[in-house]
Amino acid sequence: MTSLTLEPPPDRGATIAQIAQELGVSVPTVSKVLNGRSDVAAETRARVEEALERHHYQRRKAAPPQAGTGLIDLVFHRLGSSWSMEIIRGVEDTAAAGRLSVILSELGGVHRLPRTWLDATLLRPPLGVLTVSSRLTPAQQRQLERRGIPFVVIDTDGEPTPDVHTVGSDNWNGGLIATRHLLALGHRRIAAVSGPADMLCSRARLDGFRSAHAEAGVAMDDDLILPGNFYVESGYRAAHDLLTRADRPTAIFAGSDMAALGVLRAAHELGLNVPRDVSVVGYDDLSLAAWATPALTTVRQPLAEMGAMATGMLIDLIEGRQPSTRRINLATELVVRESTTAPA
Secondary structure, three states: OOOOOOOOOOOOOOOHHHHHHHHOOOHHHHHHHHOOOOOOOHHHHHHHHHHHHHOOOOOOOOOOOOOOOEEEEEEEOOOOOHHHHHHHHHHHHHHHHOOEEEEEEEOOOOOEOOHHHHHHHHHOOOOEEEEEOOEOOHHHHHHHHHOOOOEEEEOOOOOOOOOOEEEEEOHHHHHHHHHHHHHHOOOOOEEEEOOOOOOHHHHHHHHHHHHHHHHHOOOOOHHHEEOOOOOHHHHHHHHHHHHOOOOOOOEEEEOOHHHHHHHHHHHHHOOOOOOOOOEEEEEEOOHHHHHOOOOOEEEEOOHHHHHHHHHHHHHHHHOOOOOOOOEEEEOOEEEOOOOOOOOO
């Protein structure tokens, strides 16, 4: 007689019931934590979350939703500018083509997604999440993954882990080509109004600014680099400081078109002509850049395309397809208009 050796079944991970039994809590309690319900004591929630993570629990993927019934979350660190509207346009167009609806959230300027956002999101829950210039903590990433909710980051504010899907643009090249343009015109005293230091895109643009100086063998004055936040007021304040100095710069590279508008306003108030007295370069190529006075030389980054590509990547993940790449970095280009010329 031939004896048969039966192989043990493969480990498919713990079930909710097994986790509940292990912790001495009810199955509904584990389910509440899994679904982001707030009516669970903090200590119990922490124990359940630890067990879910230790067992690598991941909810089975639900069947694809019927057309027109799916929701995706679009989360901005801050709204209220043409920059965010361009990204929204790209996301909305692609989501609509996929018969999906978009829920818009704003974090009040912070780049870390708070627990309150995650709790509210898990109560819905969406089919997927897009975050813009904001980051999920590793624990938050695992919570979304356990619930089968994919996410994609647009214009990441830091260096994401290799497993995170991201869509951005070549900010280093943007800073490089903007500064090359000013150097080629003959400017040697060039100021920069940067963006927030905690944002990767801001640091990359400034690195490109520095690299262009090094490439041309032109000494750079660090006192001409002032911090900003990509908004009009910061460009206005920085320009007032720079343009009232005895040795004022002959050109200013602003980290965004909005900041560049503040620079133009400050120059006008100080009785300076742009570009005769000071040249100005912006960043983004928002629609208002061409309508400024003078029309703004700027670096174009494809914001709507970034939103569209990130949404397409998220739809692939929602439908169980793995995108061909985890990182997309779109090209930037210089658009020369009326706000730059050779120094007098």
